[in-house]
Amino acid sequence: MIDVEYDPNEEQRYECFDCGTIVRTARPTVCPDCGSEMRNQNIPLE
DSSP: OOOOOOOTTSOEEEEETTTOOEEEESSOOOOTTTOOOEEETTSOOO
16 A cells, blocks of 8 residues: 555545535535535545
């Protein structure tokens, strides 16, 4: 496995837990469609 350098200012893909909307942004936000919490897709769910 290769370690990936993390740059907090780089745009990441975030996915809404409720409706599945995907947004590319440098800062996590709430979903623009339903207002729910979003997760970074680069971090695996356990």
